[in-house]
Amino acid sequence: MILCCCWPLGKCAKVLAAFDFLIVGFFFIKSCELLMETANDLHWTTIVSFLFFLGFIICQALGLFFIVLAAKKKCARYCLPRLVLIAGLTVCSLIVLIFMLTYFAGSAQSVNNFLFKVYEYFFGTVLTDAERVELKHELRYYGAAFFVLAALFFIYNVFALWLTIKFKQTLNEFEPVPTEPTAPQLAHNPAYAEPPLKSYPNMA
Numbered sequence: 001m002i003l004c005c006c007w008p009l010g011k012c013a014k015v016l017a018a019f020d021f022l023i024v025g026f027f028f029i030k031s032c033e034l035l036m037e038t039a040n041d042l043h044w045t046t047i048v049s050f051l052f053f054l055g056f057i058i059c060q061a062l063g064l065f066f067i068v069l070a071a072k073k074k075c076a077r078y079c080l081p082r083l084v085l086i087a088g089l090t091v092c093s094l095i096v097l098i099f100m101l102t103y104f105a106g107s108a109q110s111v112n113n114f115l116f117k118v119y120e121y122f123f124g125t126v127l128t129d130a131e132r133v134e135l136k137h138e139l140r141y142y143g144a145a146f147f148v149l150a151a152l153f154f155i156y157n158v159f160a161l162w163l164t165i166k167f168k169q170t171l172n173e174f175e176p177v178p179t180e181p182t183a184p185q186l187a188h189n190p191a192y193a194e195p196p197l198k199s200y201p202n203m204a
Contacts, residue, residue, distance in 0.1 A: 028053040076171035093154040
């Protein structure tokens with residue numbers, strides 16, 4: 001983000017798109033490795049995470065491809081896939097931030113109870129009171145760390161969205177074709193009148 005202050009807009013947009021693709025690609029590879037390791041005893045969470053990162057990396061690849069194509073072809077509409085992706089991530093991160101703010105603002109108890117019920121439903125175990133107390137403390141620490149990450153992710157997406165919009169606007173600019181003649185005009189004296197053309201009688 002700091003280097004983008006000195007780089008051209010097109011280069012910054014391409015670098016951010018490539019950075020996002022590499023980050024998502026790293027998690028996609030990890031999900032593939034986990035899927036291969038647990039192929040004999042698959043769990044639904046492993047399959048869901050693999051499908052999630054598969055769809056995510058496809059979206060990132062399309063965004064990177066079209067942002068590079070937009071810079072090469074000087075076509076603004078090729079920025080739309082990347083803009084839609086970043087806008088969606090910005091909205092999702094904003095929703096997470098609002099949820100975390102409500103969590104720390106006083107709804108932690110109800111959220112914790114909901115998470116405990118979800119855990120007991122999917123994993124088929126009943127949590128004891130001691131386990132609930134221990135998990136409440138852990139969830140508070142995890143929530144604080146997750147809030148910081150969500151805030152940083154939101155700021156990053158807002159910056160990437162603004163940068164991509166500015167890059168798209170530069171592609172929309174064009175130089176108007178001059179309509180005025182560029183050749184110098186011949187000098188003209190309005191006081192000078194051209195002599196009338198001579199007419200000759202028809203001698204036939």
